Amino acid sequence: MTTEAGATAPSEDTGTVVTDHDRGIHGYHHQKDEHLKRLRRIEGQIRGLQRMVDEDVYCIDILTQVSASTKALQSFALQLLEEHLRHCVADAALKGGSEIDAKVEEASKAIGRLLRT
């Protein structure tokens, strides 16, 4: 059942099952603390941007900070993606059947969304 849900997992509507799936096979909760630390740092960068705008800091310097925040978000995404490939996709391959195709297509679409931004 976890398997089916994992295979078809489109989005949040299947949240719970997917979460079980994550807990069971997915590895990213091992790195949860690191992820949360990264995201809090990015949140701090965004608040820093608000301060800069509020203090009329020179636009070019604000743009430099925006680039840093975007880079940080991208590298967070990349780490998450790597764990996903290592755990969910590899797991789907072991299960065999059509699940691997669904997982790979899903991952590729996510990579495409990252590339378009």
Place this chain on the structure above:
Amino acid sequence: MTTEAGATAPSEDTGTVVTDHDRGIHGYHHQKDEHLKRLRRIEGQIRGLQRMVDEDVYCIDILTQVSASTKALQSFALQLLEEHLRHCVADAALKGGSEIDAKVEEASKAIGRLLRT
């Protein structure tokens, strides 16, 4: 306060002048509220990401949210850049002399940093 703003700016050598310049000619303080609203929305998205990680939400759904935040940051940067070109760069052109070259080179480097991320 000009100094404070200047101090928070990486390229401090042009800090003071630039900040006065911003106040005087530069237009982005007209849109300050809009910019701050955009940034607060992005800050909320980053906090949403922390919740998602904390609740073991499926990685693909987290990646979708990361893409949305990156897109929002990019479009904030683009709006800031457009105002910068309209005000600082145009102003430098009117001043004549070598300032326009410095401003254009500076803006191009900023665009390059945005493209690389």
Place this chain on the structure above:
Amino acid sequence: MTTEAGATAPSEDTGTVVTDHDRGIHGYHHQKDEHLKRLRRIEGQIRGLQRMVDEDVYCIDILTQVSASTKALQSFALQLLEEHLRHCVADAALKGGSEIDAKVEEASKAIGRLLRT
């Protein structure tokens, strides 16, 4: 007339006038040879990709070459954009009136298209 055409220049339909405009004010024909050399190098990279696919080279190595070609295209675009800002946009600023707004909006849209890819 060149001015009007330059100001309203939306796309290829105003080709000729724009070309005069380029010849007159725009600087990029000075770097024409350098641009053509860059583009021929990129064309060679694309042909190299065809060879790699044809010889069943490992996909990861093909992807590395794709990244190099994309980077080369982006840096070509960036150089073209810098010349455009230095010449057309600065020129529009000197002309005064609404032309600068049209030019800046046009340039920002072009930057947006580069960012989205």
Place this chain on the structure above:
Amino acid sequence: MTTEAGATAPSEDTGTVVTDHDRGIHGYHHQKDEHLKRLRRIEGQIRGLQRMVDEDVYCIDILTQVSASTKALQSFALQLLEEHLRHCVADAALKGGSEIDAKVEEASKAIGRLLRT
């Protein structure tokens, strides 16, 4: 010929095996014709860019064409990557052992290079 393919491959240490692997399990030679067609189209776009520069076409119109070519390269890369995940990575998972980690890390680095451009 395997050697030749290996020779053109940056990560030459895995050259031979990888190429056999491609021939055997990897799927991209099934889509070889489609890939070559895509790449020839991109090559044509790059030649089009040379014509545009040569004819002093307005820079903004050249930039639009550059964006189109970059997009085409990215979507070629994405398709190649999807096939790679479906075949090489899934295959490594079935083999078990440490190969999956090596493959996933390799794929993630490739995705990172695509994102940085």
